[in-house]
Amino acid sequence: MKLTLKYIAVILIGGITLSSCSKHPDSPGYEYMPDMYRSQAIEAYVDYGMVGDEERDETSSRLKNTQSARTPAEGSISFNSNRAQAEMMMPFKYGKDDLDSASANFKIPSSFLEDIDGNVKEGKRLYEIMCMHCHGKTGQGDGGVVVVGEYNPPSPYNGAYKERSLGGIFHVITYGKGAMGPHASQLNKLERWKVAMYVRTLQHGDFNLGGLTGKVEADSTVLPSEGPAVDAG
Amino acid sequence: MENKMKFHWTNRLRVATFITVLTFLAAIPVKAQDGKSLFKANCASCHKALKNSTGPMLQGAKARWTDAGEADNIYKWVKDPVGLANSGTSPYAVQISEYSPTAMTAQGHLTNEEIDAILDYADNVKPVAKTAVASSDVDGKDGQEEGGALLWIILLIVVFSVVIFAARGVRKQLAYVVAEKEGEEIELNKSIKEKLGEWIVRNWKFTTIAFVLLAVTGGADLMKRGFQVGVYADYKPSQPINYSHKLHAGEMGIDCKYCHNSAEKSKHAGIPTVNVCMNCHENVVESDYRLGSTENIAKIHAAAGYDSETRKYTGNTSPIVWNKAHNLPDHVFFSHSQHVNTKTGNIDCKQCHGNVPTYGLGRVSTTEEINQLAGTDGIIPLTKPLLTMGWCLECHNEKAVDLTKSDYYKELHGRLKSRPDFLRKISEDDKITVRELGGWECAKCHY
Numbered sequence: 141m142k143l144t145l146k147y148i149a150v151i152l153i154g155g156i157t158l159s160s161c162s163k164h165p166d167s168p169g170y171e172y173m174p175d176m177y178r179s180q181a182i183e184a185y186v187d188y189g190m191v192g193d194e195e196r197d198e199t200s201s202r203l204k205n206t207q208s209a210r211t212p213a214e215g216s217i218s219f220n221s222n223r224a225q226a227e228m229m230m231p232f233k234y235g236k237d238d239l240d241s242a243s244a245n246f247k248i249p250s251s252f253l254e255d256i257d258g259n260v261k262e263g264k265r266l267y268e269i270m271c272m273h274c275h276g277k278t279g280q281g282d283g284g285v286v287v288v289g290e291y292n293p294p295s296p297y298n299g300a301y302k303e304r305s306l307g308g309i310f311h312v313i314t315y316g317k318g319a320m321g322p323h324a325s326q327l328n329k330l331e332r333w334k335v336a337m338y339v340r341t342l343q344h345g346d347f348n349l350g351g352l353t354g355k356v357e358a359d360s361t362v363l364p365s366e367g368p369a370v371d372a373g
Numbered sequence: 374m375e376n377k378m379k380f381h382w383t384n385r386l387r388v389a390t391f392i393t394v395l396t397f398l399a400a401i402p403v404k405a406q407d408g409k410s411l412f413k414a415n416c417a418s419c420h421k422a423l424k425n426s427t428g429p430m431l432q433g434a435k436a437r438w439t440d441a442g443e444a445d446n447i448y449k450w451v452k453d454p455v456g457l458a459n460s461g462t463s464p465y466a467v468q469i470s471e472y473s474p475t476a477m478t479a480q481g482h483l484t485n486e487e488i489d490a491i492l493d494y495a496d497n498v499k500p501v502a503k504t505a506v507a508s509s510d511v512d513g514k515d516g517q518e519e520g521g522a523l524l525w526i527i528l529l530i531v532v533f534s535v536v537i538f539a540a541r542g543v544r545k546q547l548a549y550v551v552a553e554k555e556g557e558e559i560e561l562n563k564s565i566k567e568k569l570g571e572w573i574v575r576n577w578k579f580t581t582i583a584f585v586l587l588a589v590t591g592g593a594d595l596m597k598r599g600f601q602v603g604v605y606a607d608y609k610p611s612q613p614i615n616y617s618h619k620l621h622a623g624e625m626g627i628d629c630k631y632c633h634n635s636a637e638k639s640k641h642a643g644i645p646t647v648n649v650c651m652n653c654h655e656n657v658v659e660s661d662y663r664l665g666s667t668e669n670i671a672k673i674h675a676a677a678g679y680d681s682e683t684r685k686y687t688g689n690t691s692p693i694v695w696n697k698a699h700n701l702p703d704h705v706f707f708s709h710s711q712h713v714n715t716k717t718g719n720i721d722c723k724q725c726h727g728n729v730p731t732y733g734l735g736r737v738s739t740t741e742e743i744n745q746l747a748g749t750d751g752i753i754p755l756t757k758p759l760l761t762m763g764w765c766l767e768c769h770n771e772k773a774v775d776l777t778k779s780d781y782y783k784e785l786h787g788r789l790k791s792r793p794d795f796l797r798k799i800s801e802d803d804k805i806t807v808r809e810l811g812g813w814e815c816a817k818c819h820y
Contacts, residue, residue, distance in 0.1 A: 144542040148535055155531045166610040168700050170602040177702040184641050185697055237475075265715070269628040281418070284626035285653065292426055292656065295418050300478075318419045318427045318475070321652025326634040 218328075224251065229329050236315045239308060246307030252333050263338030266331050270323060271339075279342035292319040297343045304343070309336035408494025411487055415480055422498035425684075426656050429472055431495035441465035451488050452481045473684075603702065606759045609736030610696035614672050616734060620662055623730035629722045630713075636722075637715070640708045644695050647677045655679065698735050699726075701760060706818050716779040720772075721750040725759070740764070769812035773804035785810065 220226035234242040276282035279297030286293045316322040419427040438447040454477040458466040635643035658681040660666035678690040712718035727738025747754035757763035776786040789796045799809040
């Protein structure tokens with residue numbers, strides 16, 4: 141009788157131990173040779189999520205201090221072997237409230253007007269990724285977010301802001317305006333100019349090449365004239 | 374002369390009537406239904422009738438100005454807000470200027486009647502009653518519980534063992550009783566090991582069958598687990614925020630690359646930083662899309678350090694710790710930009726991620742799901758499980774490379790032209806696949 145109880149106890153404990161081995165619902169599954177699965181070098185998104193379950197519960201302060209979760213130093217620009225392009229990526233000299241002066245004084249670098257067709261085409265592609273869901277396919281302010289989500293509808297491009305200059309459009313993309321958020325983190329400066337060029341075609345309907353080059357006063361120097369004294373190295 | 378003569382008095386009468394009607398029409402005050410269109414055209418990009426947004430809500434605006442004792446100033450405010458606030462004649466204008474750091478755009482072209490029409494419209498807007506849906510984007514994967522079956526099997530084993538051993542105990546006791554009656558000596562001092570050995574020998578049929586069964590099921594299970602190593606298909610980890618791709622990417626039509634915006638430039642497609650969420654959610658602070666939506670938005674605000682009441686940032690930020698769904702081992706190199714960028718791979722996101730705009734939380738799709746999309750957007754049907762090497766190679770064997778767009782491929786094309794025999798051989802099927810350019814070389818991805 142004593143023996144039977146012992147057996148039962150052993151089986152019960154064994155069963156509980158075995159059943160406690162069930163997979164964590166967030167575990168991605170089995171790994172073959174984990175040392176080659178996890179990067180020893182710093183990788184984006186690797187400091188958490190891919191590491192063991194025990195690190196999921198760490199406090200946020202620890203996560204903040206991991207290398208991959210840090211933001212680059214302010215004013216960092218990405219490496220570009222093309223000097224002219226690298227200079228175009230320099231920090232934007234106009235502040236959030238300088239929309240009027242940016243509209244009046246901030247000029248598109250003339251290099252963008254050398255291939256208007258190509259840049260407008262690329263601008264259209266970027267517009268469809270970044271802007272279309274609110275501003276609508278033709279810039280009428282009837283995108284899906286506005287229609288489905290009852291978001292404040294943006295003004296139509298050919299309405300009150302039809303005469304906004306390329307520099308002004310660039311400023312609005314960089315800092316946002318009204319209900320629109322800043323898109324500087326999603327579009328770099330080269331892309332913002334291209335989107336601005338496409339927005340201009342939507343403002344004025346048909347994109348008139350001669351008309352645009354006539355209307356737009358381009359900045360012949362690619363250097364930002366009043367930019368902060370940053371050594372491009 | 375004749376023409377002038379033709380301008381008969383009846384014609385004059387007509388013109389006169391027309392002009393009278395026109396002046397009469399112009400004199401009619403702007404009607405309420407115009408208020409709606411005027412509101413949409415002039416105010417809606419910042420104001421909502423029933424909610425504060427970029428500007429304060431317009432319902433009751435007139436009453437608020439009247440309460441402040443400046444009923445007439447509302448027209449001046451709309452036409453020139455900055456001017457009124459600076460004029461020093463209107464304390465209420467100064468007070469409401471503090472709502473937002475950005476000044477309201479002057480609407481000088483509106484007449485007093487039009488402003489009245491807009492405000493009347495705003496005062497009469499009624500809230501639309503909406504019922505929240507419990508969970509409108511369950512994609513059939515939510516209720517699934519892995520490991521549940523295993524638990525049941527263990528439970529059954531335990532129950533059966535208890536029954537078997539209890540029965541054995543009873544039988545043994547009966548045997549003792551019989552033995553006692555017959556006066557036999559019972560060996561009580563045998564060790565467990567000896568007893569177990571004896572038991573196994575005595576029940577050799579049972580033990581053999583049990584052993585074979587255990588070996589077969591155990592082996593099969595081991596093999597099954599072996600095949601799951603590194604296979605992430607259908608993996609759907611929980612997330613700190615119950616984000617819905619179905620709402621954002623599906624119904625609203627936000628492009629994948631709006632949030633995952635580094636896909637074209639970087640190795641990683643990128644988990645959107647909180648500022649990208651805040652592009653819209655600075656304004657969208659509540660939602661009745663489904664139960665708990667507002668709480669989920671509040672989590673974004675907590676992460677961004679944003680006070681949705683005052684619409685200001687507090688600076689107390691904290692990271693959102695998302696769980697990564699698509700894991701690739703470190704021993705394989707994969708770059709999104711190389712595959713997604715229009716100049717190189719130009720592959721649609723759906724080829725590898727499936728129809729995410731119909732999913733709720735992000736998850737790894739299955740090959741079957743992706744094959745259903747085959748044919749649209751150049752999606753190639755594949756057979757191997759997602760994120761396995763076989764799957765990669767299968768696609769590299771099929772996918773044609775556009776040699777005309779990037780400088781790298783242009784250079785490669787130039788070099789290929791200097792080897793016409795080889796070029797002819799690889800372009801026999803009218804396409805040059807990734808494999809034919811070395812996409813099956815080990816060191817392409819493993820280095």
